[in-house]
Amino acid sequence: MAQLWGGRFEKATDDMVYAFNASINFDKRLLDEDIRGSRVHAAMLCRQGIISEEEQKAIDVGLEGILSDVNDGKLPITSEYEDVHSFVEANLIDRIGDAGKKLHTGRSRNDQVALDMRLYTRSRIDETAENLTALMESIYNIMKDNTMTYMPGFTHLQKAQPVTLAHHLGAYFEMFSRDRERMHSIRKRMNYCPLGSGALAGTTYPLDREYVADELGFDRGPTPNSMDGVSDRDYLIEYLSAISMVMMHLSRFSEEIIIWNSDEYRFVEIDDAYSTGSSIMPQKKNPDIAELVRGKTGRVYGALMSLLTTMKGIPLAYNKDMQEDKEMAFDAMDTVNDCLVLFSGMLSTMKFNNDRMEASATKGFTNATDAADYLVNHGVPFRDAHGIIGRLVLYCIDEKCAIDDVPLEKLKEFAPQFGEDIYEAISLKTCVDRRITTGAPGKKVMEDYLAKCKLAL
Numbered sequence: 306m307a308q309l310w311g312g313r314f315e316k317a318t319d320d321m322v323y324a325f326n327a328s329i330n331f332d333k334r335l336l337d338e339d340i341r342g343s344r345v346h347a348a349m350l351c352r353q354g355i356i357s358e359e360e361q362k363a364i365d366v367g368l369e370g371i372l373s374d375v376n377d378g379k380l381p382i383t384s385e386y387e388d389v390h391s392f393v394e395a396n397l398i399d400r401i402g403d404a405g406k407k408l409h410t411g412r413s414r415n416d417q418v419a420l421d422m423r424l425y426t427r428s429r430i431d432e433t434a435e436n437l438t439a440l441m442e443s444i445y446n447i448m449k450d451n452t453m454t455y456m457p458g459f460t461h462l463q464k465a466q467p468v469t470l471a472h473h474l475g476a477y478f479e480m481f482s483r484d485r486e487r488m489h490s491i492r493k494r495m496n497y498c499p500l501g502s503g504a505l506a507g508t509t510y511p512l513d514r515e516y517v518a519d520e521l522g523f524d525r526g527p528t529p530n531s532m533d534g535v536s537d538r539d540y541l542i543e544y545l546s547a548i549s550m551v552m553m554h555l556s557r558f559s560e561e562i563i564i565w566n567s568d569e570y571r572f573v574e575i576d577d578a579y580s581t582g583s584s585i586m587p588q589k590k591n592p593d594i595a596e597l598v599r600g601k602t603g604r605v606y607g608a609l610m611s612l613l614t615t616m617k618g619i620p621l622a623y624n625k626d627m628q629e630d631k632e633m634a635f636d637a638m639d640t641v642n643d644c645l646v647l648f649s650g651m652l653s654t655m656k657f658n659n660d661r662m663e664a665s666a667t668k669g670f671t672n673a674t675d676a677a678d679y680l681v682n683h684g685v686p687f688r689d690a691h692g693i694i695g696r697l698v699l700y701c702i703d704e705k706c707a708i709d710d711v712p713l714e715k716l717k718e719f720a721p722q723f724g725e726d727i728y729e730a731i732s733l734k735t736c737v738d739r740r741i742t743t744g745a746p747g748k749k750v751m752e753d754y755l756a757k758c759k760l761a762l
C-alpha cells in the first residue's frame with residue numbers, strides 16, 4: 306500500500322477499506338493530465354520562488370520520465386497505489402528524492418483531481434465535436450446526391466407526405482449540428498482552471514493562478530471561488546447531458562435504419578462490414594451495429610443519472626462521493642465517441658435503394674394533401690376539400706388503386722373542380738417540388754440549405 310497520508314494514524318487501513326477507497330484502477334487514465342498539471346504547477350512554484358530552479362528541473366525531468374516509462378510499458382500502474390496522484394508522487398520521490406516531496410506544495414488532491422478531470426473532459430468534448438463534424442459530413446455527402454430521391458415521409462410510422470432522402474437526412478444534420486454547438490458552448494463555460502483552489506480555501510503561498518490557467522489553455526482564467534473550484538462537476542453533468550442527447554439522436558437514426566434495412570422496407574442495405582450473422586439461421590444479416598448504438602443509449606443516460614444523483618446531496622466542498630464522477634462518465638465518453646465513429650462508417654458504406662423508396666412514396670396516398678390543396682386552389686374551402694379527398698381515398702382503398710389511377714370522369718363525381726391538370730398536380734415530383742418554403746424538401750430550397758450545410762462543415 307502506497308498512500309500519501311498516514312502520519313496521524315496508529316493502525317493500518319483495513320484491506321477491504323483500502324480497496325474500496327482506492328481509485329487507481331480507473332483514474333489511471335488521468336495520468337497524462339495529472340502529469341501535465343503537475344509540470345505547470347512546478348514551473349509556477351519556481352517562478353514564484355517557492356521551489357528552486359534545480360528542484361523544478363528535477364521534477365520536470367522526473368515527471369516526463371514517469372510518463373514515458375508508463376507509455377513504454379516499463380512502469381506498470383499497479384493497485385498498490387491509492388490513486389493516480391499517489392502513483393505519480395511516489396514514483397517521483399523514488400526517482401529524484403527530496404525535490405519530489407516539494408511538488409505538492411500549495412496543492413491538494415482536491416484541486417489536483419478537479420484539474421485532471423477538467424482537462425480530460427475538455428479533450429473528450431473536443432473529440433466529440435470532431436466526431437460530430439465527421440458524421441455531419443457523411444450525412445451531407447448522401448444529401449447532396451439525393452435532392453431528387455423521393456421517399457415517403459412518415460408520421461405515426463404511417464405514410465404521410467412525400468419528401469426526399471436529402472430532406473429526411475437534413476433533419477439529422479440539424480440534430481447533430483445542435484449537438485456540436487452544445488459541445489462548443491459547454492467547452493466555453495467550463496474553461497476555468499481549478500488548480501490553486503487548494504483543499505477548499507485556497508493556499509497561503511503566493512501562487513500565480515493566472516499563469517497556470519494560461520499555460521493549461523483555460524482562457525477564462527482561474528476558477529473565481531476555491532470552494533466551487535474543488536467541488537464543481539457541473540461541466541461534466543452538462544457534457545453527460547449533451548452526449549445523452551447525441552445518443553438519443555443516434556438511437557432514433559439507428560431505429561430508422563433498422564426499419565429501412567428490414568426485408569419489408571428494403572430502403573437501405575447495410576454493408577457486410579457493418580452487419581453480423583446468425584449462428585443458426587444461415588440467411589441472416591443483422592443490423593447489430595445500429596441495434597447496439599440504440600442499446601448503448603441506456604448506459605449513457607445511466608451515467609448522467611448517476612452523477613446527478615451523486616452530486617445532489619453533497620455539502621461544500623470536496624467529499625469522497627465525488628470520486629464516483631469517474632467510472633460511469635469515462636464509460637459514457639468512450640461509448641458516445643465509439644458510437645459516433647461506427648455510425649458514420651455504417652452510414653457512409655450503406656446502400657440506399659432509391660427505386661424502392663420512390664415506389665413506396667407513390668403508394669399510401671402520400672399525395673392526398675396535395676389533392677386537397679388542388680381543390681382549395683380551385684375555390685373549395687379546405688375543410689370541404691379534406692372531406693372530399695377523404696371519401697376519394699376510401700373509394701381508392703376499395704378499388705385497390707392510387708388517386709393517380711382514378712379516371713377524370715370518376716374524379717369529377719367527387720368534385721366537379723377536378724380537371725386534366727390534377728394528375729400533374731399530384732405527381733410525386735410536383736408534391737415535393739412545390740414545397741419551397743424555408744425548411745421544406747423542394748429542390749430549390751434544398752439546394753440553398755445544402756450550401757448552408759457546407760458552410761457549417
Ligand code: ARG
Nearest residue numbers: 328332388414415418627628
Ligand atoms: N481519488 C480522489 C477522487 O477521485 C482524489 C481526490 C482525493 N481527495 C481526498 N481528499 N481524499 O476524487
